[in-house]
Amino acid sequence: MIPGNRFLPLMLVAATIVILALLPHLFNSRYALTLLNQLGIGIVFALSYNMLLGQSGLLSFGHAVYFGLGGFTALHALNAITDGDLPLPVPLLPIVGGLMGLAVGIILGWVSTRRSGTIFAMISLGFAELVAASSNIMRGYFGGEEGISGDRMSGPVLFNLSMGPQRDVYYVIAAWMVISALLMYLITQTPLGRMANAVRDNPLRVAFVGYNPQTVRFLMFAISGFFAGIAGSLFAINFEIITAQAVGIEYSANVLMMAYIGGTGYFLGPVLGAIIYTALSIVLSAYTEAWMFYLGVFFIIVVLYAPNGVSGVLAVHEPVLRARLMHRLLPAYGLALVTAATLLAGAVVVIESSYHLSQPGALTATMNLAGIEFDADGWRPWAFGLGALALGALLLRETIHRVGHAWADVRHHLTGDAAT
Amino acid sequence: MNASPAIRLQDVEKSFGSIRIIQGANLEVRDGERHAIIGPNGAGKSTLFNLISGHLAPTSGRIELRDRDITGMAPYKINRLGLSRSFQITTLFHRMSVVENIRCALYYPMGYRYSFWRLCPRLKDVHERADEVLERLELTRRRDVMAGMLSYAEQRALEIGLTVAGGADVILLDEPTAGMSHSETARAVELIRMLSENKTLVMVEHDMSVVFELADRVSVLLYGEVIATGTPNEIKANRRVQEAYLGVEVA
Ligand SMILES: Nc1ncnc2c1ncn2[C@@H]1O[C@H](COP(=O)(O)OP(=O)(O)OP(=O)(O)O)[C@@H](O)[C@H]1O
Ligand SMILES: [Mg+2]
Numbered sequence: 001m002i003p004g005n006r007f008l009p010l011m012l013v014a015a016t017i018v019i020l021a022l023l024p025h026l027f028n029s030r031y032a033l034t035l036l037n038q039l040g041i042g043i044v045f046a047l048s049y050n051m052l053l054g055q056s057g058l059l060s061f062g063h064a065v066y067f068g069l070g071g072f073t074a075l076h077a078l079n080a081i082t083d084g085d086l087p088l089p090v091p092l093l094p095i096v097g098g099l100m101g102l103a104v105g106i107i108l109g110w111v112s113t114r115r116s117g118t119i120f121a122m123i124s125l126g127f128a129e130l131v132a133a134s135s136n137i138m139r140g141y142f143g144g145e146e147g148i149s150g151d152r153m154s155g156p157v158l159f160n161l162s163m164g165p166q167r168d169v170y171y172v173i174a175a176w177m178v179i180s181a182l183l184m185y186l187i188t189q190t191p192l193g194r195m196a197n198a199v200r201d202n203p204l205r206v207a208f209v210g211y212n213p214q215t216v217r218f219l220m221f222a223i224s225g226f227f228a229g230i231a232g233s234l235f236a237i238n239f240e241i242i243t244a245q246a247v248g249i250e251y252s253a254n255v256l257m258m259a260y261i262g263g264t265g266y267f268l269g270p271v272l273g274a275i276i277y278t279a280l281s282i283v284l285s286a287y288t289e290a291w292m293f294y295l296g297v298f299f300i301i302v303v304l305y306a307p308n309g310v311s312g313v314l315a316v317h318e319p320v321l322r323a324r325l326m327h328r329l330l331p332a333y334g335l336a337l338v339t340a341a342t343l344l345a346g347a348v349v350v351i352e353s354s355y356h357l358s359q360p361g362a363l364t365a366t367m368n369l370a371g372i373e374f375d376a377d378g379w380r381p382w383a384f385g386l387g388a389l390a391l392g393a394l395l396l397r398e399t400i401h402r403v404g405h406a407w408a409d410v411r412h413h414l415t416g417d418a419a420t
Numbered sequence: 421m422n423a424s425p426a427i428r429l430q431d432v433e434k435s436f437g438s439i440r441i442i443q444g445a446n447l448e449v450r451d452g453e454r455h456a457i458i459g460p461n462g463a464g465k466s467t468l469f470n471l472i473s474g475h476l477a478p479t480s481g482r483i484e485l486r487d488r489d490i491t492g493m494a495p496y497k498i499n500r501l502g503l504s505r506s507f508q509i510t511t512l513f514h515r516m517s518v519v520e521n522i523r524c525a526l527y528y529p530m531g532y533r534y535s536f537w538r539l540c541p542r543l544k545d546v547h548e549r550a551d552e553v554l555e556r557l558e559l560t561r562r563r564d565v566m567a568g569m570l571s572y573a574e575q576r577a578l579e580i581g582l583t584v585a586g587g588a589d590v591i592l593l594d595e596p597t598a599g600m601s602h603s604e605t606a607r608a609v610e611l612i613r614m615l616s617e618n619k620t621l622v623m624v625e626h627d628m629s630v631v632f633e634l635a636d637r638v639s640v641l642l643y644g645e646v647i648a649t650g651t652p653n654e655i656k657a658n659r660r661v662q663e664a665y666l667g668v669e670v671a
Contacts, residue, residue: 195534202511211534
């Protein structure tokens with residue numbers, strides 16, 4: 001955020017609310033609403049995760065524990081509503097799930113936040129395994145293989161939302177997303193939020209300005225559990241079913257990748273990350289069996305070439321845009337685009353052909369990619385794929401060289417401007 | 421002034437493994453004085469600071485802050501009792517702006533503690549106090565720069581600023597002028613003199629001209645033992661000190 005401008009955040013929030021209210025009218029297909037709902041859930045989850053990773057410097061491998069347990073609790077509460085035991089409107093279920101996330105965050109956080117760094121990461125992994133294992137034992141709570149399911153069209157009606165149509169669910173998720181994001185943003189602006197950054201930067205000094213670094217970490221951890229629980233509840237409402245997968249390592253890894261891809265250095269980074277990651281996984285999984293492979297490669301590329309994530313990449317361009325120097329980068333970026341397209345084309349053909357051949361169910365070697373039919377065991381796809389990869393590799397060297405030069409040039413201009 | 425000492429160390433020992441680094445140190449820092457601790461490299465000066473500030477717990481002995489036993493107490497608790505320290509190796513919040521660094525040293529002492537319901541941009545008292553501190557440090561110009569981007573001398577000034585901002589009345593500075601040029605040192609001395617007014621100051625210092633300029637009293641640490649305490653002139657005249665330490669540097 002630009003410091004000093006008090007109205008910009010307010011305007012951003014207002015614009016967001018208007019856009020969120022309009023979205024289901026612009027995209028009202030079932031597919032679009034499904035996508036939007038999952039984006040909302042992912043955003044809350046990723047933001048809650050970044051309270052740890054980006055803001056407090058805590059790398060957790062078990063954040064799905066708070067998400068999943070929040071979700072299970074919300075579904076049990078939903079069933080209590082259906083049975084008439086709990087007079088709570090369904091849209092308010094996230095409060096229940098959030099409190100569960102908070103409670104578990106308090107208990108597990110009390111142990112794990114005594115340490116930071118690698119030890120904290122290991123403890124978080126241990127707890128994740130522990131909870132995943134107990135899902136096999138506590139079958140009543142986790143519902144075994146089938147998980148727990150419920151019916152969200154029950155209980156008292158709030159704001160005329162029957163909760164039947166996807167669109168009702170969308171509004172509930174959007175509202176919770178805005179409230180949660182706003183609260184999480186405001187927490188970054190409080191003494192606790194600032195001291196969390198301080199603990200991230202230098203826990204040694206924090207202890208000499210009156211704060212117990214463990215307490216700072218603990219409070220951030222517990223609050224982060226609360227918001228993860230809200231995300232899990234939204235998941236439960238959206239799908240009306242939850243299985244032990246929701247507390248598992250895979251979901252913990254997903255949220256880590258979301259936050260990292262978006263960038264942990266800016267508050268809105270994980271929002272971007274959740275959008276990119278969720279959209280990519282939904283779109284890719286509709287087209288290819290190998291979608292996780294592509295996501296993995298994408299994640300590695302971000303880690304290697306954009307360690308501050310997409311938001312970090314955007315942020316370094318801000319001064320360039322402001323100084324109207326973008327045109328000096330564009331030719332090199334154009335080449336980068338060609339390179340990326342070449343590498344991608346080669347990679348897709350090679351990966352898809354290998355995948356096709358490795359499927360035990362594949363009756364013939366004939367496959368179809370982007371409307372072109374070919375034999376996966378012939379020489380043609382391999383010659384094309386490997387050829388494109390080789391050409392891409394050559395282009396990559398040139399691209400790195402040119403982008404480096406263009407940036408050196410821009411930096412030169414930027415510092416030159418600053419000096420005058 | 422209070423008659424009881426600001427800091428008192430009684431037979432303090434500290435071992436790392438089998439090596440005894442502090443071997444029965446005894447020291448009294450009077451209330452309101454500027455007290456320098458000198459001694460050769462590796463004598464245990466920083467370790468002594470780590471013990472007093474709670475960063476390390478002594479193996480045996482007793483440490484008091486204004487007659488209160490603080491032996492083995494957690495650093496943040498000692499800090500809340502009014503003792504603050506700086507580090508020999510600059511220890512800042514590198515990814516925060518200069519002014520935010522100072523504010524971080526103010527939230528707790530100004531009563532905001534672990535609050536997650538008050539918004540920092542609205543804490544006028546913290547802002548005013550932080551700007552005042554920056555003014556005194558002559559860092560106002562650099563207020564919105566990332567701490568990690570400051571020059572070395574500026575970082576050292578901010579280090580002192582973080583230490584004194586919270587209003588602690590016992591200040592420990594570990595080699596505040598190390599690595600500075602002549603003119604930078606002169607400015608740092610003036611800064612320390614101003615900031616330690618009406619407070620108790622203990623500083624580790626290698627530069628003898630700084631010691632003799634600032635200190636009311638000096639203690640000499642050698643092999644983890646305080647071998648002498650006195651006014652700068654008494655220390656200069658002390659035979660044992662001359663032999664053991666000053667002889668090397670002054671002769
Ligand atoms: N945490 C530690 N573990 C093991 N040994 C330590 C530890 N801290 C200090 N020492 C050792 O204790 C001795 C005294 O170190 P200390 O840093 O207190 O010396 P100093 O008087 O401050 O020296 P200098 O003038 O170089 O700063 C050194 O030999 C050092 O290696
Ligand atoms: Mg030292």
